[in-house]
Amino acid sequence: MIRVRFAPSPTGYLHIGSARTFIFNWLFARRNQGTMILRIDDTDVERNTQASLDSIFDGLKWLGLPWDEFYRQSDRTALYTQAAWTIFERGMAYRDFTPMTQIGEDKPGGGIGWLFNPGARELSREESDRRAAAGEPFVLRFLVPRDGEREIRFRDLVYGDQSKSCADIEDFALLRSNGMATYHLASCFDDADLRISHIVRGQDHLPNTFKHVLIFEGLGTKSPKFAHLPLLIAPDGAKLSKRRHGPVVSVTTYRDAGFLPQAYVNFLCLLGWNPKDDREKMLLQEIVDVFSFEGVNRPNAVVNFTEQDPIDPKALWLNSQHIYALSHEELTDRLAPVVAAAGIQVERAHLLRITPLIQERIKTLNDVLTVADFFFADELTPYDPAELIPKKGDAAMALKVLESARKALETAGFSHDGLDGALRAEAATLGVKAGQMFQPVRVAVCGRMVAPPLFETLEVLGRETCLKRIDQALEKLRSRQASQV
RNA sequence: GGCGCUAUCGUCUAAGGGUUAGGACGAAGCCCUCUCAAGGCUUAAAUAGGGGUUCGAAUCCCCUUAGCGCUACCA
Secondary structure, X not given: OOEEEEOOOOOOOOEHHHHHHHHHHHHHHHHOOOEEEEEEOOOOOXXXXXHHHHHHHHXXXXXXXXXXXXXXXXXXXXXXXXXXXXXXXXXXXXXXXOOHHHHHHHOOOOOOOOOOOOOOOOOOHHHHHHHHHOOOOXXXXXXXXXXXXXXXXXXXXXXXXXXXXXXXXXXXXXXXXXOOEOHHHHHHHHHHHOOOOEEEEEHHHOOHHHHHHHHHHHHOOOOOEEEEEOOEEOOOOOEOOHHHHHHHHEHHHHHHOOOOHHHHHHHHHOOOEOOOOOOOOOOHHHHHHHOOHHHEOOOOEEOOOOOOXXXXXXXXXXXXXXXXXXXXXXXXXXXXXXXXXXXXXXXXXXXXXXXXHHHHHOOOHHHHHHHOHHHHOOOOOOOXXXXXOOOOOOHHHHHHHHHHHHHHHHHOOOOHHHHHHHHHHHHHHHOOOHHHHHHHHHHHHHOOOOOOXXXXXXXXHOHHHHHHHHHHHHHHHHHHHHHHO
16 A cells, blocks of 8 residues: 655745655655555654745645545644654663754764764763753764664666665664654654555655664664656756745745646656656646556756746746636636736626637736736726838828728628738728738727737727727827827 | 765756767847737757776766765754
């Protein structure tokens, strides 16, 4: 039975790399009819925040990938302490009474690799017990084997066989001096207790895994299988961080930019994994059908963003592909809340008619606001009347064309073919090219030179609005001419 | 410093001893066309460097270089 977990610690908001780890876990579980567990690793009371927890749930909810079981480490602290003392009783851990301030100086950052504090390992059990009983604070450390040349080995499903000499593993802490379990202990205990079959997490944990193997040994359980994932990094090669890279690292950036969750998931999957064929745009089910750790790469993957544009261009393209794959009804359902949030009131039936016209012209849901604005507004936003002048034409032509278009639209049938026929006929009688006819009309009704296909647009706008806007355009042209004379 | 991981177009990647090193995004150009978009076609663009092994290396091994990670009573 496959059981996997995603175990974020609530010390920041849900970050793009964490989201991907969650997704890979989820995919692996679904692919193998396994169980997906969400576990909040909140053993660090100092740094946990409710806001962070909210952000994690928020982000996961948006992704739309449900989990099957839920745990929170702060509910289980007694279990960890108990486990730590079991390891101690087995002689695989010891109390270290070295004050924190003292070790801070000559330990990490500076010089030689730190393995353990001098004298701490050699303390007799009697003295250790006595000092503890006297209330002296201590850290419980794992007693990493120092005799012989023992190597810790494990096989990673992505990175292959791993080994490390115990001589390079320090005596890491199991219990803090306040009695709380550390991440290593709590995480391993839970992985064992919850019968996790595969630990799927970021590659930054690869070096920690040697310690974890030791802990599982201390716990007397078999290690789960491991699959480490390449990290997501910034274009500058650095690990993604809020401080350095800003809001890009948060999943909410993509959500708020108008991404479809399935497109975002698709994008994240393609960072460090590929289906071994040329597919790029994939539905969730299609990914589930072929997902395996064989397809996971080892090098870190760059999320391609800039200061000006936080969105990876490929993500944007994938989003447009997913938008394009939606039915008109589905897309309308996604667009409606965006439009409503912008304070625009539109009937769903009307929006449903607009949707097909913009579907292949929007890359994000939010684009509806800029691409379809003229469908929503009563009055067009002001535009330069010079835009009404067709190519290789002049203001007089614009005037002439718009006048005859107006006349034609008074009687034309408001369907694609009716409008097409009527306007083309007008162009022919005036002796202008079709484009010279269409473009002024487009600008007149849309208020700009770039817009969806003309006839469908006119159709959706309706005769009344079209005539009104052409009248306004004629007015603009006339006053422009008057002012220029 | 020690230990570990990694190294193919700008980016995501394919090719796990024999290919003109393939695809996608992005860029440029052309076609289509009522503008834009979509679509089609085309172009530019990569095996970090050096040694081996081999008839033959992007692929296996070693070294160098570079990047990243871990080295906390954070996770």
